[in-house]
Amino acid sequence: MSGDLNLFFLAMMDRLSLLSSNTLELPSNADTFNVIYNKFTDITQEEILAKLRHQKIVLMLVMIFYPVWWLLFHYLVPQAVDPIFLRVGIMALIFIGIAYIFNSKLNRQIGEYFIYSILCLITIHAFVYVIINPALVEARIQLDLTIYATALLLVSRWQLLIYLALVIVINVSALTFMKMSVPNAQIVIFFAQTTFFSMLWFARPIRIWSYLALQSRSQKIQEMYEQQNLMINKLSHDLRTPLVPMVALLPKIEERTTDDKNRYMLAIVGQNVQYMKNLVEKAMAYSFLTSGEWKLNYEIIDLNRLISEVVASFESIQGHRLRFQQVIRPQSEVHADRNKVIEVLYNLLSNAARHTPEGGIICIEVGPEPENDLVIISVTDSGKGMTQEQIGHAFELFYKADKARGDHSSVGLGLPICKEIVAKHGHQIWIESKGLNQGTTVRFALKIAHHSKQEADQ
């Protein structure tokens, strides 16, 4: 494993722990994180979790190894061991135990900060002790503890192996020196351990540094993303003005034209102008939704009524080419943004209408979902259905399931728009299709409104 990758891996660990602890502030866009993640490392989340498990195994080994080592020491060189060790040893086991519980059961971050603060205290204490007590016994024990506890902060397999090797070398040499009664052996060991220990502590600044580097990178990507959004917004804005004469005057010209050939050509131009208008409108709506510069205006909506209204207005535009069936559920009041829900319904109805042959049925169902206080709204067409592959791509920008038609009736932004809106509400939207000619169902969830004044005020 290369060093760079290792650094990024460490940074990723920080990111992941931030993600899991819900205190993530930057970057807000999860996609940005994924982009960086995929760009700089080939480590999967599973691998990171596996490495976290390594950590725990090492910690357990340390917990067993530490008392055994001291018993061995006590047996082999009884003159070197002070009774103080018992007190510190027990304290150590309690401390490592607490850190272990924090690390595995509660919050990784809290666990880590806990270890760091204890490490700092013990180290300072140990250094003070070294100065006032030349025997160094307690100081040694404490430094041992800091070193073993550092194992908690290690992550990669190589780090762990080097760490274990060094611990063994230091301890074996300590034992040997003491057995041989080498003068000043304890001081030598103390310095060896301090050096090793401070090396490990260097890992922290590097880790913070790589995290900051990663953060600035993701910030840059976020800025680029915002710039791109701004450009789409500006472009679609400026395209609207030149579209005014085209959209308004083409029907006028068509009216005045009697020649069939000319009318045919005008119809083609008209279709394309309409397509361009849709594209500009949808692109603008989408870039607005993803800009993050908007908020939902929550209110309590009677879904049955809203759907009836939307269907009625949709039918009046569509003509009575299709039949609409509404399956209602009593008391389906939801807590959502009215205009945005209308936008979602309109988009879903347009999609359904496009894929339903003349005389077909479009069914809008408000389904019960007693769990999680949700209502599921489904729009089902009687079209030719979608394959699993098509469903997989359906929410991608500019994706059109029916490429062969090359049709200008859809711009491929309707579903991404719906997804943004539903996601902003904190819910999900998904597609189901039983197969060929079985139709397609798009479902999305909204939260049931409870009739308390508090919520209405929110």
Added chain:
Amino acid sequence: MKVMIVDDDDGVRETVSILLEDSPYNITCVESGEECLDLLKKGFRGIILMDIMMPDLDGWDTVTRMKQLGLLEGNIICMFTASMHPGEKGKVLADSIIEYITKPFSEEELLNKLKHCSDLLGARSP
């Protein structure tokens, strides 16, 4: 009924003029907010179709000036918007604006909005 079109884009001005050729509306076109204010000072009263994005004095600024000069009385303002979401300036002035038309629009939409505006204006000054 008098209609004033305030837009820096001549394509838009021409289009609206053509669409309203056979209508009962009496059309005046101006290119900027300043010209609009001049006409109002000379006594224009009617429906004002105002573009938002204009150089120098934009649509919102023009409405603000109208408000300051007391020229809102007897007029109805309908904003041409290219964006579906009024910005901060728009929110402040929302009370003074009666209608919004989103660009691009069809002949039908324009006539409907104008009808609504002229009905309101008629009701205000019988």
